[in-house]
Amino acid sequence: MQIKSGRAGNKDARKMIECSEAIAEATALCKPAVVATYPITPQTHIVEMLAKMHSEGRVNSEIINVESEHSAMSACIGAEACGVRTFTASSSQGIALMSEMLFIASGMRLPIVMAVANRALSAPINIWNDHSDTMAQRDAGWLQFYCENAQEAYDSIIQAYKISEQKDIMLPSMVCVDGFTLSHLWEPVKMLSQADVDSFLPVYNPLYKLDSEIPVTMGALAYPNTYMHFKKQQQDAMLNAVEVIKKTNLEFGKRFSRIYGNGMIETYKIEDAKEAIVAMGSVCSTARIVIDRLRQKGRKIGLIKIRAFRPFPNEELKKIAGKIEKIAVIDRAISLGNSGPLFIEIKATLPKSHINNFIVGLGGRDISENIIESIVKKIGQKQEIEWVF
Amino acid sequence: MNGYSKMKRIKKLGQAKKETKKIREEKLEEFEGFVSGHNACAGCGAAIAMRHIARVAGRNSIISIATGCMEVVSTSYPLTAWKLPLIHSAFENAAATASGIDAALRHLNKKTNVIAIAGDGGTFDIGFQALSGAIERNQNFLFICYDNEAYMNTGIQRSGSTPRFTETTTSPYGRVLHGKLEWKKQMPFIVAAHGCYSATASIAFLSDFHAKIKKALAIPGPKFISVLAPCTIGWKIQNSDAIEISRLAVQTGIFPLYEVENGTVKLNFDIKSRPVSEYLKRQGRFEHLNDREIREVQKKVDEIYGRIKNLSNLQIKIF
Incomplete structure (x- = not known):
């Protein structure tokens, strides 16, 4: 079925x-x-x-x-x-x-x-x-x-x-x-x-x-x-x-007849992806649109949506992260004095991956397609944590 | 003796026999819901109050207890001193938790007594909002405050219930300040102002305490009883003194026994006959009081007692 x-x-x-x-x-x-x-x-x-x-x-x-x-x-x-x-x-x-x-x-x-x-x-x-x-x-x-x-x-x-x-x-x-x-x-x-x-x-x-x-x-x-x-x-x-x-x-x-990934995470165009956006909530829909557009241009990028944050999908992430070289974690919160809370968790789960953290959308600041595109441009950059206004 | 009066006598005798049988049956059924083995200090006034609450409320009751002495001493996992279903969740929410229980029981169509129990901290201070909210919502529950006039479980800190001049660890006696500066909050009246049944009780007047619990449980909606519960450690009294000090509190008028029902005050025992000094001098927490301070307490007690007595005599609906 x-x-x-x-x-x-x-x-x-x-x-x-x-x-x-x-x-x-x-x-x-x-x-x-x-x-x-x-x-x-x-x-x-x-x-x-x-x-x-x-x-x-x-x-x-x-x-x-x-x-x-x-x-x-x-x-x-x-x-x-x-x-x-x-x-x-x-x-x-x-x-x-x-x-x-x-x-x-x-x-x-x-x-x-x-x-x-x-x-x-x-x-x-x-x-x-x-x-x-x-x-x-x-x-x-x-x-x-x-x-x-x-x-x-x-x-x-x-x-x-x-x-x-x-x-x-x-x-x-x-x-x-x-x-x-x-x-x-x-x-x-x-x-x-x-x-x-x-x-x-x-x-x-x-x-x-x-x-x-x-x-x-x-x-x-x-x-x-x-x-x-x-x-x-x-x-x-x-x-x-x-x-x-x-x-x-x-x-x-x-x-x-409705399913959300494996329940813990949901992926989008991740099968052959070299890069991935990791996000939670409504921003994932915006990310899907941007991914479609970038895919048309030949960029092998996909989305990992964290559906269950607790319990955390450690094993599920490890299983799919193997072929992904670079990851951008979008955080809509900041653990002041460190980085985005989702980023902290992803980094602990995937210590070998190159991961960038983008702090966005705090206090209702709009996360437009342009913002996601600008994030994608910065995937792989040296600076680990960046605030995108 | 004519036939009529003989019949009457036999009938009366029969009735008396029936009543004796009923009392005997009740005694046989006498239920202890708060049993020995708990960790309360020797001579604890609050533990005596718990025993009588559980006994009068009976098996068909659920207790929501606030964090505090009585919760700590009676529920050390895996032991419990309660033969009644009991829930403890936090300090300030005995009334809110009881609200949830009340709602669930209503949904299940069960008629069970819901009793929230908290100390004076969980009633006068941190638990006040939840209590006021639950009463305003007309939840069907009885809230009993065991009032030991300070935060005893944490080691005797002043609360909104602590009387003026009391020495506690956060209102200590010093060269400049002689114990707590403020008067005790008039909690039973504050609760009564919500429009519900509100009463004071004492472990030295048990039949009155029993009657008030029974009466309260029979009234639909919210009810409140504040029972004075001497703390041997915090009040610096002898282990054997809790009952006697409780009695003195009533006899000196410091803790008068009264009810506010349908907005009308009723002074249960007008027995104020002793000076407050007799009550104060028995307790280490007041031992630093000088004559001027004792006079000040006497004046305040006379004033409040007089007001309660007046209201009781006049039978005016005040709330």
């Missing part, structure tokens, strides 16, 4: 929809019991849509209009601990405020799914897109998926629940879309039916939950003799997730 890429597919069942609404629609199909809502630009449309669906009786979830993002994640933790599915969405300062609870959600092995409309962090305050908010949560123990378009966001929400809730994973997931650039973009999205999702996503039934019939203590105090074991188990679960992400992606593809 031939599986088409996420961008292709059957045009008949498509609906013109805003990406935020697509995320809300996908969430509704997953039937979360509790949704915690708190506004923050540019995520707000997602929870607004869910509240609207709730008021119209289209979703059966309990909506908690919390008083902060910290409480949003806390409420999700409390609800998820009762053995039900939960959802929330946030951005930027909201992610920073709930940071404490992100670590606790993963440490308590609660498979919460959160949509993130990526936005720059203050100061200076800025509401536009870059990846600094979720990059700062790299070590929070959440699976992180970065989506390229509304269809991928829609599909990834459904996949995220399935991946997170596997018994040998039980870790929360972030499904990230570029704020405004993607979150507010209207695109044709192929919708799934409730029956489709019900057949793909099993009912959530965790081993342990808060239940007065079988009392358990959750969130206990771990002394130095046990704490490290808990962390090792989390790491093992993260590593287990690699195969599950691939398997889930494949299963999704077989059922609904």
Whole structure:
């Protein structure tokens, strides 16, 4: 069976929809019991849509209009601990405020799914897109998926629940879309039916939950003799997730004819490439156009899209990097005092490759085709890290 | 004796027998949800409060506990002192976590008591926003603050609940400053201003504490109880003194027992009969107080107690 890429597919069942609404629609199909809502630009449309669906009786979830993002994640933790599915969405300062609870959600092995409309962090305050908010949560123990378009966001929400809730994973997931650039973009999205999702996503039934019939203590105090074991188990679960992400992606593809590379990474014209652009999120679509143009001129260049940043696709990258001589890593965040966070990871995975790092698009600065072209011109240059304004 | 009164007597006797049987059955069923083996200090007031909360709330309850003494002493992995389902996630969010539990239970159509427990730090200070938010949202839960009037778990630092002149490690007694400068936050009234049931309780008045927990759990929506929980280390008192100091706190009017229900104040025991010095002088945390300072405390206590008593007598709806 031939599986088409996420961008292709059957045009008949498509609906013109805003990406935020697509995320809300996908969430509704997953039937979360509790949704915690708190506004923050540019995520707000997602929870607004869910509240609207709730008021119209289209979703059966309990909506908690919390008083902060910290409480949003806390409420999700409390609800998820009762053995039900939960959802929330946030951005930027909201992610920073709930940071404490992100670590606790993963440490308590609660498979919460959160949509993130990526936005720059203050100061200076800025509401536009870059990846600094979720990059700062790299070590929070959440699976992180970065989506390229509304269809991928829609599909990834459904996949995220399935991946997170596997018994040998039980870790929360972030499904990230570029704020405004993607979150507010209207695109044709192929919708799934409730029956489709019900057949793909099993009912959530965790081993342990808060239940007065079988009392358990959750969130206990771990002394130095046990704490490290808990962390090792989390790491093992993260590593287990690699195969599950691939398997889930494949299963999704077989059922609904949409697939995103191998689930961890997606490549474009990489088979014979000598050069590659590595990027995450919506910028990948711009890169594809530039690559097509350069290919016409005979340049052997391809794209590696990092779809799952956590767990990191180490083996997947090593497998395809052999023939690639030069790599340009596009980062929409900066680890101040070092380089782009994606670059740091790629360099550690592929120590023998020649890799340049380009810091672009911070705080919503547009990444045009011209910018990508100028980056490609600089592939292989001596200067390792360059800011492209 | 006519037939009627005899019948009445027999009926009464029967009723009394039934009631005795009921009480006996209740006793047999008496449930301990917070059991021995925890690591609380000898004579800990908060641990006594926990035991009674769990006992009165009963099996059909879920606890959301904030980081703090009671969480630390009762959940050392792989042990637990709780026979009730319990979740701890962070310091400032007992009420927010309870909100999630409340929502999940509503979705599952389960009727289970949801009880959030936090110390004064997790209630008056860092937990205040989550508490206020959860009450405003009308979440169905009971929030119990075990008030030991400082951050005891971290080694006795001042909180919004610490009374004026108290010596703590961050409000020490020195040549210039004599302990904490500010008065205690009037938390039960602040919570009551949200429009929900709010009460104070004491481990020296257990039947009152039990009755308040029972009453609160029967009220739909948010409820708040603040129970004074002497800390032997932080208050610098004898291990055997927690109950007696709690009783003195009520008898001196420093910690009056009252309820705010439907916006109306009710002083449960009008027994203020002793000077505050009797309470203060028993505790090492106040031992540096001079006569002027004790008079100042007495004046403040008289003022607040008088106000509560007036409100209670007048029965005006204040919230």
